[in-house]
Amino acid sequence: MTVAGSPAVTTNVGRPFLGGRRLSLDWVGAVPYLTYVGLFLVLPSVIIGIGALLDANNAFTLDNFRNLSRSYVVKATIDTTVLSAITAFLGAVFGALLAYAIVTGSPNGILRRLTISASGVLAQFGGVTLAFAFIASIGPAGFVYLFAQAHGFDFYKQDLWLFEIPGLDLVYLYFQIPLMVLVFLPALDGIKPQWREAAESLGGNTWHYWRHVAGPLLFPAFLGSVLLLFANAFSAYATANALINQGQPVLAQQIAGALSSEVGAYEPGFAKAIAIEMIIIVTLVTVLYTLLQRRTARWL
Amino acid sequence: MKLGSFTRHLGLAVVAVFAVAACGNTGGGGAASCSAAKTAKSAADCGGMDALVKAAQAEGKLNVIALPRDWANYGAILDGFHAKYGIAITSDNPDGSSQQEVDAIKQLGSTSRGPDVVDVGMAVALANTNLFAPYKVATWGDVLDSQKESTGLWIQDYGGFMSIGYDSSKVPEIKSIDDLFGSQFKGKVALNGNPKQANAALNGVMMANLAEGGSLDDVSKGVDFFKRLKAAGNFSKTQATTATVKNGTTPVVFDWDYLSAGHGKDVPTWKVFVPSNAILGGYYAQAVSKDAPHPAAARLWEEYLYSDEGQNLWLKGLARPVRQKAMTDKGTVDSVAAGKLPPVNGTPQFMSDAQSTAAKNYVVAHWDAAIA
Amino acid sequence: MAVAARSIQRTRWIKLQVFRYVVFLLAAIFFLVPLGAMVEFSTRANDGSRTLDYWKAIPSYPDLTGAIAASLQLAVITSIVMLVLLVPTMVWVRLKLPRLTRIIEFMSLLPLTIPAIVLVVGLFPMYIWLNNNLSDSILTLSLAYVVLVLPYCYRAIDAGLGAIDVKTLTEAARSLGASWFTVMWRVIVPNISNAILNATLLSVALVLGEYTIANNLLYNNLQVELVHLARDNAGVSIAVAVAALLFAFALLVVLAFVGGRPRRVHDEPATALAGPLAASQT
DSSP states (O other): OOOOSOTTOOOOTTSOSTTOTTHHHHHHTTHHHHHHHIIIIIHHHHHHHHHHTBOTTSOBOSHHHHGGGSHHHHHHHHHHHHHHHHHHHHHHHHHHHHHHHHHTSOTTSHHHHHHHHHHHHHHTOOHHHHHHHHHHHHSTTSHHHHHHHHTTOOTTSSOOGGGSHHHHHHHHHHHHHHHHHHHHHHHHHTOOHHHHHHHHHTTOOHHHIIIIIIHHHHHHHHHHHHHHHHHHHHTOOHHHHHHOOSSOOSHHHHHHHHHHOSSSOOOHHHHHHHHHHHHHHHHHHHHHHHHHHHHHHTTO | OHHHHHHHHHHHHHHHHHHHHHHTOOOOOOOOSOTTGGGOSBTGGGTSHHHHHHHHHHHOEEEEESOOTTSTTHHHHHHHHHHHHOOEEEEEOTTOOHHHHHHHHHHHTTSTTSOSEEEEEHHHHHHTGGGEEOOBOTTGGGSOGGGBOTTSSOEEEEEEEEEEEEETTTSOOOSSGGGGGSGGGTTTEEESSOTTTOHHHHHHHHHHHHHTTOBTTBOHHHHHHHHHHHHTTOBOOSOOOHHHHHTTSSOEEEEEHHHHHGGGGTOTTEEEEOOTTOOEEEEEEEEEETTOSSHHHHHHHHHHHHSHHHHHHHHHTTOEETTHHHHHHHTOSOHHHHHTSOOOOSOOEEOOHHHHHHHHHHHHHHHHHHTO | OHHHHHHHHHHHHHHHHHHHHHHHHHHHHHHHHHHHHHHHHHTBOTTSOBOOHHHHHGGGOHHHHHHHHHHHHHHHHHHHHHHHHHHHHHHHHHHTOGGGHHHHHHHHHHHHHSOHHHHHHHHHHHHHHHHHHTOOOGGGHHHHHHHHHHHHHHHHHHHHHHHSOHHHHHHHHHHTTOOHHHIIIIIIHHHTHHHHHHHHHHHHHHHHHOOHHHHHTTOOOHHHHHHHHHTTOHHHHHHHHHHHHHHHHHHHHHHHHHSOOOOOGGGOTTGGGHHHHHHHHO
């Protein structure tokens, strides 16, 4: 859709990518971002990676990576991955529903602004205080539990699940859902009424609309948000550490333990090896996400 | 164009903020009567106490780390030092572990924010003497040889005994450690931290070990105790904080007696129990950082801590200061505060470095599976 | 036919409203009950009566105002740097370098894969150099914070850019002689103002709530000072946490009201191009 003829046109759309004089200038546009991220992210990651290959005397060793097969680390890896996947998926679904409820209201209304502000705050709310918020409400001394118990429903009869992985699943949703709302809302804003009209004019009902029109169009953004939620839960530390302080069920706790142990279980190289393992896992999930994206975007 | 000038002004504002912030860092110590503070091994090397005080005041600042105000009355000690010498104190990383303290020296020691002094557990002190500067305080002679490093690299400061603190309004009185298996303790017993990580927790497991008939060399009975406690449903895996204690989620906590006593502020019915067959003591140690950005202030801080005033402030925090016996003999001890210490009837035991390492190795290998 | 269509519309509208209210009710219960528990605890005295003492103790901490000021400055700097770095790059990549998309996306996600507690270990060398050569100020934290907010802001802005037709808008504007700066500032940005707002909200909230990196670099930002405060006693620790949440919420509400009018893209399809086009139409 280029407008031809005007000498003021400087866009190179339509010109061959390779061999054009503009090639080098295009790459310059990504340089600031890449440099910044290179300095403050890639470089630290490389430092961590090198640290994982050194032992206490700064000699090269693969022991740190070998120690990743320790049983409690393997267990933590599996538990953390499953925990992140569950809370990412549930958080995305509930968050999308909540986002849709918000976006179908008045776009300039107070409700929308209040809910996105609240989402912003709650998305970053975590740690000891979030754990305590749940402990104080549904914990064994919390008023919700005591109320239920007084009325015959003791939901800790079997075991104190709040301080096990299921409890962590629930508490994580508290920040996963608001995060989903904030990152998915812009995608929902892009829903055009023309889509609905088009679906109807072809005889489709609400189900058809969502299944064949809006759903696939929103799916890339949805999937990207799920990925973000997964990574968010995967590296979360403070909330898990406050809720379940014994057993270090989450990988990030294993890292913190190896880094800050004051009883002598100090293994910085091992901590870094776990961090590299976490990067690899998230990379694998990202690859999976990319493949899924390509498959679903095919029909567009 | 309006927008262009707007962004230009914005850019200038950002740069200005950075520039102002950079200029705000005023340099510390100038010349003082103690020019060799960095290598001074005692106040005498500095030209006497007065010279040390002057040099410290010229430096004007002290960086401390991992000293929460409610830990053994450190709040009053920080305030007392500041009031006496007028030196501003920056207190970083209040929740930090001993390992993080020495890491801060290793990583940021060369910057102006690095810690000047550290208060660390014995395991960390012994493993990191290469980071410390030797310094002998004026009251050096009052401390037993077993509680200090001969050249002054570290010196123990205060200690206490591992105890079981509990809210007597929520659980029945505890007369022996096996009471904890009772049904009224369901989901209520917690450690202060994770024994793979925290000094207090590891000592808690060792104390249970001794109470169950184990020895300092083998902590297996302690781990087994908690395994049985978890199986009975009485062991809580959540982090015990002042809030969870007050709200009744963790009304029973294994902790150092001086830390446990702090819960009395929130819970008037708080009691502290030390089993008579398991009196496990532990001391912390002071050290001056080799790269301390404020060397004179660091040394003055040590002098303050080991003066009668500093030691008595620790006593008020229900910790046992290392000079307590000497001060009692000299009559300078705060006898009112000493009288409030939980009574201890029996011989205290202390873990040696080797025993502590053996316990750590066992715990690291078996703890997670035991309390799963 | 029209009557039938209208009644379908009406039932759909009713169903939608029922759906909305049910969702809001469930969300309110889930999110407000734990917060209510915290408020209840922070106003509970040792003997069980209600008290505001813990709340009243908060303003009396002298180090708190300095920490609040520092955190606010960090929030501003981080948000601005993040937007300036991210928005033009993402637009540029969409237009000219689509093959870089996956790399940019992965790098944006990387900060989230590394727990802050170990990321700070990798940041030490950079900060030592910075502290000894450039500046010791707490504001240098913003450089690390920009990296921390990248994952969230990238996702929000990407969702916004995906909802508009960037290529067409840019081509139309460029063909009318707009410079790249005009394209960014007057064509793209107004159309993704919602996404930018959400990204800014996330960024501000993250900076205000960040603890680990500041703490391990021995800076005392708002959250570090709150931990100091929390050690005082249980009631104050929770009162201070709720106060920090309310403070962040108030700040974000102000931002949400000031930061552009939210509008859906399809409401005003022509206004996006009104700027550069208007001149040629009059």
